[in-house]
Amino acid sequence: MERERPAEDDQVERLFAGLVSHGLIVPVDVHGIFGRGAVFEDVLRRVDEMIVRQSAEPAESLTFPPVIDRSVIQRTDYLDSFPQLAGLIYGFLGDHRDAHQLSGRVHRGEPWGELMSLTDVCLNPAACYPLYPTMTGVLPLAGRLVTMLNWVYRREPSPEPTRMQAFRVREFVRAGSPAMVLEWREAWIRRGLDLLRRLGLPAQTEVASDPFFGRVGAVLAEGQRAQQLKFEVVVPVVSDDHPTALCSFNYHQDHFGHAFDIHQDDGSVAHTACLGFGLERVVIALFRHHGFDPDSWPAEVRAEIWC
């Protein structure tokens, strides 16, 4: 990853310190897992409701825990593409003697990681992942539209407050024919851009790629860009040169349809697309652009959020 320049480091520190001193977040000794205060949460909840109101069609609503079936990331080749971001869950499966050994090692400050075993659950790497296995089978003729607000995990600890290990994503998933899915994504790219601009944020659309691992990953990322499979709406938060993605719009083609046997009525493999708003990122962008006190935000922005 590219080294941030000192000017960005200053901006990162000022932003984090401002969020803390105004009680908006509560620092924790590990990067990317800070606590959120009441005002932060109020803005987040209202921004989320505002996003949900933009959906032109009614969507089914589901909520999944932050922990999912580990087989989901294996069936989708997540550990090939993003091993560096995964969070696997290990548990203690031992007996009394093993527990005694574990306790001794922990208290003596000795390594104890090998006393734990891989379990059949992992952290959810993207809000939409737990949905696809529940779609196995034949879709209705009009396809499906589902919305979710889930906690997501990415192992990328950073002092930059918008780069978190754990955060919430408001996600929509559209499943159906390629035409249904692409038309839906196009409409939402415009809506997402419009929504963030109404919040007074200098938002722009970009063709983007996922952070695929390694040299093979660089080739995959190039292919993703060339096919315009991923768009982001970005806003400068800690750097004008490297704006932050607040929402992304991904066309998966038949990747999940194949992995989970999701079909259309005519027997063809279903296509899917998703869009996700990083809710903490939108909230932090608002504090960055409008100040740390929501009472002093521009009236037109307040009217959008506290409507």
Added chain:
Amino acid sequence: MERERPAEDDQVERLFAGLVSHGLIVPVDVHGIFGRGAVFEDVLRRVDEMIVRQSAEPAESLTFPPVIDRSVIQRTDYLDSFPQLAGLIYGFLGDHRDAHQLSGRVHRGEPWGELMSLTDVCLNPAACYPLYPTMTGVLPLAGRLVTMLNWVYRREPSPEPTRMQAFRVREFVRAGSPAMVLEWREAWIRRGLDLLRRLGLPAQTEVASDPFFGRVGAVLAEGQRAQQLKFEVVVPVVSDDHPTALCSFNYHQDHFGHAFDIHQDDGSVAHTACLGFGLERVVIALFRHHGFDPDSWPAEVRAEIWC
């Protein structure tokens, strides 16, 4: 753990099947991590708001991610007391060659758990744990009262829908002198019992203990009961003989005060108590006692929730 009797197994299966067939939950191939539908979530959110309204005093409000600083469970000896319930997070720290090896093993179905490394984060084992390290220092004279709604993890997969691996807890924490903390807990035990009875649930208070690990743990549990450190409000859900705890009230004495250097103004170590409502458990108890369609629930119960 005691073997459930066949009658309870039947009850467990009927309850799970009813929740699924009414779209209240969405089954997942691993036990204890099912998805939640829109009606389930609506009831959960309203029950949560009802609980928060019971607090006699205004509480500070914080939200923590499902993932916390691993040092918190080490400083509180959680791995001594409950190793079997912990969820540690492991990540991939390797290079290109290691990634290639990982991918090969995953695709060939060979063991790959040892290719991952213990990280400095773990799943949150109880809603209040991430709060205590943020309290280090001297408390205000009147102590502190904080409320949180956090996702919690326990490694105890079960087909019983109220025994989940991942669930939400509405928690309150009181920190201060022993007298402040005990008086607060007493008032809340009455409030918790009253609240669940107003929801039409046959609730009872019990002295309880935590599921400490092993033979030493059995002694710890006995001591906890003898000192009445833990109370629960229980309601029959899948068994009349073994009712389910919907909320618990725990007096920690100076356990967390010592672990995180939390002091009172006079220099003495602060005492703490917490209470937590298992939100999914309350919701499932409501469906079990009043039926799977909230429109047909008793009018007085509906009036409490949709007020």
